[in-house]
Amino acid sequence: xxxxxxxxxxxxxxxxxxxxxxxxxxxxxxxxxxxxxxxxxxxxxxxxxxxxxxxxxxxxxxxxxxxxxxxxxxxxxxxxxxxxxxxxxxxxxxxxxxxxxxxxxxxxxxxxxxxxxxxxxxxxxxxxxxxxxxxxxxxxxxxxxxxxxxxxxxxxxxxxxxxxxxxxxxxxxxxxxxxxxxxxxxxxxxxxxxxxxxxxxxxxxxxxxxxxxxxxxxxxxxxxxxxxxxxxxxxxxxxxxxxxxxxxxxxxxxxxxxxxxxxxxxxxxxxxxx
Amino acid sequence: xxxxxxxxxxxxxxxxxxxxxxxxxxxxxxxxxxxxxxxxxxxxxxxxxxxxxxxxxxxxxxxxxxxxxxxxxxxxxxxxxxxxxxxxxxxxxxxxxxxxxxxxxxxxxxxxxxxxxxxxxxxxxxxxxxxxxxxxxxxxxxxxxxxxxxxxxxxxxxxxxxxxxxxxxxxxxxxxxxxxxxxxxxxxxxxxxxxxxxxxxxxxxxxxxxxxxxxxxxxxxxxxxxxxxxxxxxxxxxxxxxxxxxxxxxxxxxxxxxxxxxxxxxxxxxxxxxxxxxxxxxxxxxxxxxxxxxxxxxxxxxxxxxxxxxxxxxxxxxxxxxxxxxxxxxxxxxxxxxxxxxxxxxxxxxxxxxxxxxxxxxxxxxxxxxxxxxxxxxxxxxxxxxxxxxxxxxxxxxxxxxxxxxxxxxxxxxxxxxxxxxxxxxxxxxxxxxxxxxxxx
Numbered sequence: 001x002x003x004x005x006x007x008x009x010x011x012x013x014x015x016x017x018x019x020x021x022x023x024x025x026x027x028x029x030x031x032x033x034x035x036x037x038x039x040x041x042x043x044x045x046x047x048x049x050x051x052x053x054x055x056x057x058x059x060x061x062x063x064x065x066x067x068x069x070x071x072x073x074x075x076x077x078x079x080x081x082x083x084x085x086x087x088x089x090x091x092x093x094x095x096x097x098x099x100x101x102x103x104x105x106x107x108x109x110x111x112x113x114x115x116x117x118x119x120x121x122x123x124x125x126x127x128x129x130x131x132x133x134x135x136x137x138x139x140x141x142x143x144x145x146x147x148x149x150x151x152x153x154x155x156x157x158x159x160x161x162x163x164x165x166x167x168x169x170x171x172x173x174x175x176x177x178x179x180x181x182x183x184x185x186x187x188x189x190x191x192x193x194x195x196x197x198x199x200x201x202x203x204x205x206x207x208x209x210x211x212x213x214x215x216x217x218x219x220x221x222x223x224x225x226x227x228x229x230x231x232x233x234x235x236x237x238x239x240x241x242x243x244x245x246x247x248x249x250x251x252x253x254x255x256x257x258x259x260x261x262x263x264x265x266x267x268x269x270x271x272x273x274x
Numbered sequence: 275x276x277x278x279x280x281x282x283x284x285x286x287x288x289x290x291x292x293x294x295x296x297x298x299x300x301x302x303x304x305x306x307x308x309x310x311x312x313x314x315x316x317x318x319x320x321x322x323x324x325x326x327x328x329x330x331x332x333x334x335x336x337x338x339x340x341x342x343x344x345x346x347x348x349x350x351x352x353x354x355x356x357x358x359x360x361x362x363x364x365x366x367x368x369x370x371x372x373x374x375x376x377x378x379x380x381x382x383x384x385x386x387x388x389x390x391x392x393x394x395x396x397x398x399x400x401x402x403x404x405x406x407x408x409x410x411x412x413x414x415x416x417x418x419x420x421x422x423x424x425x426x427x428x429x430x431x432x433x434x435x436x437x438x439x440x441x442x443x444x445x446x447x448x449x450x451x452x453x454x455x456x457x458x459x460x461x462x463x464x465x466x467x468x469x470x471x472x473x474x475x476x477x478x479x480x481x482x483x484x485x486x487x488x489x490x491x492x493x494x495x496x497x498x499x500x501x502x503x504x505x506x507x508x509x510x511x512x513x514x515x516x517x518x519x520x521x522x523x524x525x526x527x528x529x530x531x532x533x534x535x536x537x538x539x540x541x542x543x544x545x546x547x548x549x550x551x552x553x554x555x556x557x558x559x560x561x562x563x564x565x566x567x568x569x570x571x572x573x574x575x576x577x578x579x580x581x582x583x584x585x586x587x588x589x590x591x592x593x594x595x596x597x598x599x600x601x602x603x604x605x606x607x608x609x610x611x612x613x614x615x616x617x618x619x620x621x622x623x624x625x626x627x628x629x630x631x632x633x634x635x636x637x638x639x640x641x642x643x644x645x646x647x648x649x650x651x652x653x654x655x656x657x658x659x660x661x662x663x664x665x666x667x668x669x670x671x672x673x674x675x676x677x678x679x680x681x682x683x684x685x686x687x688x689x690x691x692x693x694x695x696x697x698x699x700x701x702x703x704x705x706x707x708x709x710x711x712x713x714x715x
Contacts, residue, residue: 025428148449152446152449152571153565153571155573155577155580157435157446157581157584161449162431162435165452166448166449166450166451166452167449167450167451167452167548168450168451168452168453236546239544240543241543242545242546242568244568
C-alpha cells in the first residue's frame with residue numbers, strides 16, 4: 001500500500017528536477033500537485049492504520065520511517081507554501097523517495113508489545129520524528145546555502161545563483177527549522193525518559209526495556225544529536241555565528257540523525273527494536 | 275485593412291537625428307491628433323523612446339499611408355525630408371507585426387532583453403487609447419505584443435542577469451541580503467562612480483546611505499544629491515564599517531585605503547551577517563586578500579564587468595528561442611486577422627438567413643395568430659435555432675480557411691450563391707505575404 005505514495009513522490013521528484021533545471025512554471029505546478037497527491041495518499045494510509053490499530057503507526061523502525069517521510073512531506077509543503085519557493089524540492093524529494101522505498105518494499109508487521117501501550121510512547125516517537133523532519137529540511141537548506149555561498153564567494157554566478165533564494169532567506173529558514181526541530185527533539189527525549197521509567201515498572205523482564213540506557217547506540221547517538229543541535233541553536237542565536245557555519249552544523253547534524261534513523265535502528269540498537 | 279509601421283531606431287539613425295524626432299518633447303497627443311486628420315490611418319499608435327520613434331497605423335492603402343506619414347514626420351519635427359527619409363524603415367502587415375513583437379520582447383533593444391521597453395510599449399498604447407486613436411485591430415495587436423513580451427521574459431533567459439556594473443552590484447546585494455530595506459551602505463570616497471552606485475542602490479530600496487570622504491565638505495556635496503543620505507566623518511571609518519552591510523569604495527587613492535586587518539576588525543566572529551564590499555576604484559581601494567575573510571564578499575570593478583559580459587553573451591544565446599516565440603505569436607495573430615476577414619461574409623450570411631426567417635414568419639402570421647403566446651414564442655425559438663444550426667458549419671469553415679486567397683474565393687462564392695452584399699471585401703491579401711516574406715528574411 002505504501003507503493004502508491006512512493007510512485008507519486010518519485011513522479012514529483014522528476015517534476016521538481018525538471019522545474020529546477022528548466023525553470024518552467026508549469027513543471028513547478030505539476031511537481032507541487034504530485035507531491036500534494038502523494039502526501040494525501042500517504043495521509044490516507046497512515047489514517048487507515050491509525051483507525052485500525054487505534055494508535056499512530058510508529059512502533060517499529062519501518063512504520064516509523066513511513067511516518068517520518070509523511071511528516072517531512074508535510075513540513076516541506078508547508079515551507080513551500082509559506083515562502084513561495086520551490087527550489088528546495090529538488091533536494092528534499094530524493095530523500096523522501098529513498099526512505100519511502102523501505103516501507104514500500106517491506107511493510108513490516110506491527111505488533112505492539114505490552115510496554116508500548118502508553119500515550120507517552122506515542123508522544124515520544126511522534127515528536128522525535130517531527131524533529132527529524134525539521135532537521136532534514138534544515139540540512140537541505142544548509143546544502144543549498146553552501147552551494148550559493150560558494151558561487152558568490154568564488155564570483156562564478158551560475159546555475160544555483162539563478163535558481164536559489166538569497167543567502168539571507170536561506171539562513172533565516174535554516175535557523176527557524178533548527179529551533180523548531182530542537183524544541184521537538186528536547187520534548188521527545190524528556191518524554192522518552194519518563195516513558196522508559198514507566199516501562200521498567202510494567203515489564204522489567206523485557207530485554208529491550210533493560211537495554212534502555214545511555215550504553216545503547218540509539219540512545220547514545222540521540223544524545224549526541226541533541227548536543228549538536230543545542231550547540232547550533234546557542235551559537236547562531238547568542239554568539240552571532242555566520243550563516244555558513246550554521247549551514248555546516250545543520251548538514252552534520254542531519255547526517256547523524258539519518259544514521260540513527262536507519263542503520264542503527266535496524267542493526268545495532270537493543271532497546272528500540274520493537 | 276493593412277498594418278503599417280514607419281520609423282527610425284538606434285540602428286538606422288544617429289543620436290542627434292533621433293533626438294530631433296522625439297515625439298514626447300513635441301507632444302505625443304498632438305502627434306496622434308494630427309495623424310488622425312491625415313486619413314493615412316484609421317488607427318494609430320506612436321512609440322517614442324530614446325532609441326526609437328515609430329508610428330504604427332491600421333490603414334487601407336499602405337503605400338499611400340507611407341508617403342503621408344513620412345511627410346507628416348518631416349513636417350511635425352521640422353526635419354527636411356531629404357535628411358529624414360534615408361533613415362526611415364517601414365514594414366507592412368506580417369512583418370510590421372513581427373517587428374512590434376520583437377520590440378516588445380526586447381529583441382530590438384540596444385541592450386538585448388532590457389526591461390523598460392515593454393513598459394514603454396504599454397504606455398504608447400495607453401496614450402493612443404486615451405486619445406481614441408486605436409480600434410480593434412491595433413488594440414488586439416498591442417495586447418498580443420504585451421503577451422509576447424511576457425512570454426519571452428518568462429520562458430527564456432533573454433532578460434536575465436545584470437547588464438550594467440551598478441545593476442550587477444545591486445542584484446548581488448539582493449542575492450546576499452534578500453530585501454535591501456533596513457540595510458546600510460557606506461560609500462567611501464566622494465567621486466562620481468561611488469555616487470552613482472549609491473544612487474542606484476537607493477532606488478533599489480536600500481534603507482540607509484552614509485558617505486564618507488577625507489574632506490568632509492566633499493562628502494556633504496555628494497549627500498545633497500542622494501535623498502536620505504548622511505555624511506559621516508572620516509575618523510569614524512572603523513565603526514561605520516562595522517555598521518554597514520554594503521561598502522562601496524571609489525576613492526582616487528593610489529594605495530589601498532582598507533586593509534585586511536581593518537575589515538577583519540569590522541567583521542568579528544560575532545557579527546552574524548555578511549559584509550558586501552564593492553571596490554570600483556582603480557587602482558583598488560581594498561586589499562584583495564580581505565575577500566578570503568569568512569563573512570566578506572569582495573567584488574572589484576573587473577569582477578563586475580566580467581559578470582556583465584557573461585550575462586550579455588548568455589542573453590544573446592537566448593535570441594533564437596525568443597525569436598521562435600515571436601514567430602509563433604505572429605502566426606497566431608495573422609490567423610486571427612484572417613478569421614476576422616471572414617466576419618463581413620459571416621455577418622451578411624447570418625442577416626440573409628434571419629431575414630428569410632422573419633419574412634416567412636410574417637407570411638404565416640394569420641395562421642399563427644390563433645396560437646397561445648407560449649406556443650408563438652416556441653415557434654420563434656425553433657425557427658431561430660434552425661437558422662443557427664444551419665450556419666454553424668459554414669461559419670467555422672470560413673474562419674478556418676488556411677490562406678487569404680482561398681478565403682476571398684470562398685467569400686465571393688458564398689456571396690454569389692446567396693446574393694449577399696458583405697459591405698467590404700472579405701480580407702486583404704497582404705497578410706498572406708507574411709509567411710513568404712518571413713522566409714525571405
